[in-house]
Each structure stands twice: as structure tokens, then as C-alpha cells.
Amino acid sequence: MGKPGKTEKRSKGRPVAASAGVGRDALIKAARELLQELPPEQVTATAIARRAGGDPALVRYYFGNRTNLLLEVAQAIGSETHTEPPASGHPPDLLADFIHATFRFTRSARNMQRLMLNELDSASSGEVRESVRQWNRVPVDHYAAIKALDDGGEGAGDLIDFDPLFLHLAVVGISDFFITGGPLVKLLTPEGTDMDDLAQRYEEFVKRLLLDGLRKRPSGD
Structure with a gap:
């Protein structure tokens, strides 16, 4: 027992106070839930x-820092939605x-793009920045x-020439914006609008807009 008036040092092991049963997966799940509800800075x-339901020190214990935890969240979501080119x-x-x-991912991972821009891309760690870059290369490679x-190397297809990077940024x-600009979208729509239905119709509009814009037109048009 320590001397009266002094506080014994806590060991450097896993924080246990109010943290029983809280592991890596629980923290990742909690972070994902919060990113559906709040901007990344919150x-x-x-x-x-x-x-x-755990001690904040668990974030440092398992991940080193908050940025590494958020990166794992992004990677977890990315692995679930990843498809080979x-x-x-x-x-x-x-x-x-x-x-x-892309629309499905945006709806299932609200604030994730904002997380990339505001948090991970500005991280001091070169490893984190490279992970984010590689993660965002996947859709560019898909479009390519x-x-x-x-x-087929001969320009004989159905689509006009396009830059895969520009298309990714556009999509x-x-x-x-339909997610991050939600307050404006609601302001411009009638009260009581079914936002899920509106999101589906918006997606269909965007698909037609982009596909019509990228399709080749018959000669003379």
C-alpha cells in the first residue's frame, strides 16, 4: 500500500476501470456509429x-492515438465495399x-469523405497519409x-474519353454533398419529404446525367 497522501502509479497495462469487455472491435464499432451522427471533429x-462503455485511455492503448483508430474505421468500411477493377x-x-x-458507400459511411479531408489527410504521419492515398486510389483504378x-486501346467503345481521376472526384x-449538405437539401424540399426516396431519385438523376454526358453521340449530332 502506498504512503498516506500519495497516489500509487497506475501500471502501463490495459486500462481496466469501467472498461471490462471493451476491446478494439468495440471501439471501432463505436467510432463508426458516431461518424454516422456527428462531424469528424466531434x-x-x-x-x-x-x-x-470504456476508458478513453483504451484508444491510446489499442491504437496509439485517435487518428490511427479513425484510419482503421476507414479501412474496415473500405474492405467491406471493395471490389476488384x-x-x-x-x-x-x-x-x-x-x-x-459510391452512393451506397456514402450513405453507409456518413462523414467518411469529410473525415478523409479534415482529419486523416492532414495527419502528420506519412504512413497515415499514404494509407489514405492508397485507399482513395481504388476507385480511380476502377474507373481506369x-x-x-x-x-480496347482503339477508342472504339461507347464512352467518350474521360479522366478517371476527374470522374472519381465528380462522383x-x-x-x-447530398449528405453533408443535408440541411440545405431539406430547406429546399417540401416539409415532410421522404428523404430516403429523395436520395434514391437523386442518385438515379446523377447516373443519367453522368452516363448521358459520357456516352458517344452519333456523328452529326
């Missing part, structure tokens, strides 16, 4: 631990399917594969 280590198929259909996948399938921006 998803603090304390908020994550409180949602998981297509090796066959009808390019316009593949393009429509991947646009739909669709483009290669379409023209991400268009899909993400």
Missing part, C-alpha cells in the same frame, strides 16, 4: 470510449454499377479499368 477519443463487362453498365456503389475495357463530390 468524434473524439472520449466520445468514442463513452459510446463503447473489372476485367470484363459492358462499360456503361459497369460505370452505372460503380456510381451506385472501365475506360480500358471500353476503348464523390456529387454523392457526398
